[in-house]
Amino acid sequence: MANVRIGKSDLHVNPIGLGTNAVGGHNIYPNLNEETGKELVRSALDHGINFLDTAFIYGPERSEELVGEVLKERGNRGDVVLATKGAHEFKGEDIVFNNSPSFLKKAVEGSLKRLQTDYIDLFYIHFPDEDTPKAEAVGALKELKDEGKIKSIGVSNFSLEQMKDANKDGYVDVLQSHYNLxxxxxxxxxxxxxxxxxxxxxxxxxxxxxxxxxxxDENATFDDFRAKNPLFQGETFKANLKKLDQVRQIANSKGVEVAHVVLAWYLTRDSIDVLIPGAKHKEQVIDNLKTLNVKLTGEEVQRVDSIFS
Structure with missing residues (x-):
């Protein structure tokens, strides 16, 4: 599949990117190996993935640093579309969200340093705070865009009301939010x-x-944050596995895996142009690219929709 345009921005990327919360995200996953994380990034770039998604809070800071190290060693910054996020502010042992223009500008400067780059292709406000008008927050990013420090503007975890405020002047290119089948x-x-x-x-x-x-399968156990995720608990977990068995029938007919069908289904949705599945092993990174060879019929799209309706 050819590169696609992200929203109304000037960014063009492979529809399959890489989410890097398992690259240095020690506060998210236990026992991460940093060299393995760097290999994830190298493998992605080696196989045509040109869109990397990271954030200040992954680590914290460490994911950005590791991604930056890989990009520095390869020297191909212009070939990579790099996204990161900021909004988390540490106050003693507490973490608060801060969308003030002054904080966001400092957040961008910090990310630029950790990523060892002089521009960020896509910078997101990672979470909304309770006080800052969202148009004012996005306006600060527009100033950074005009200065060439960022190339496009994103927001994440915003409600519809917050989105409308943020996009009052039409500056928002991307919304990243929680969504799956x-x-x-x-x-x-x-x-x-x-x-x-x-x-x-x-x-x-x-x-x-x-x-x-x-x-x-039903015997799977989890020792990370999934241990408290309702999707992975008891009868709900068993019911979810039965839904996946139905998707597996479609996958088997195409000679691919369930994940490839699921990711291909997302790309049939209006305004979903790009996906950023994460990975813990480089084989997973390469495997995700098989999604681009999956062509779902209209009937198959509707079937997946109805399984999870």
Whole structure:
């Protein structure tokens, strides 16, 4: 599949990117090996993935540093579309969200340093705070865009009301928000709005923390944050596995895996142009690219829709 345009920005990327929360994200996953994380990034770039998604809070800071190290060693910065996020402010042992113009500008400067680059292709406000008008926050990013420090503007985890405020002047290029086949609340308002406004919607946790990969059975156990995720608990977990068995029938008919069908289905949705599945092993990075060879019929798209309706 050819590169696609992200929203109304000037960014063009492979529809399959790489989410890097397992690259240095020690506060998210236990026992991460940093060299393995760097190999994920190298493997992605070696196989044609040119869109990397990271954030200040992954680590914290460490994911950005490791991604920056790989980009520095390869010397191909212009070939990579780099996205990162900021909004988390540490106050002693507490973390608060801060969208003030002064904080966002400092956040961008910090990310530039850790990523060892002089520009960021896509910078997101990672979470909304309670006080800052969203148009004012985005306006600060527009100033940074005019200065060449960022190339496009994103927001993440915003409600529809916050989105409308943020995009009052039409500056928002991307919304990143929680969406997958098990959790489809975004279809009610956010996806229609982004489609109407020519804003790309990039779902995070598109594979539902690995559940939609289709590799687990009823005996699976989890020792990370999934241990408390309702999708992985008791009878709900068993019911979810039965839904995946139905998707597996489609996957088997095409000679691919469940995850490839799921990711291909997302790319049939209005305003979903790009996906950023994460990975813990370089083989997963390469495997995700098989999605681009999956062509779903209209009937298959409707079948997947109805399985998870």
């Amino acid at each position: 098990f959790q489809r609340e975004a279809e009610k308002d956010l996806l229609p709005y982004t489609a109407e406004q020519d804003i790309s919607f990039i779902p995070y946790f598109p594979l539902a923390s690995g559940l939609l990969v289709g590799k687990y």
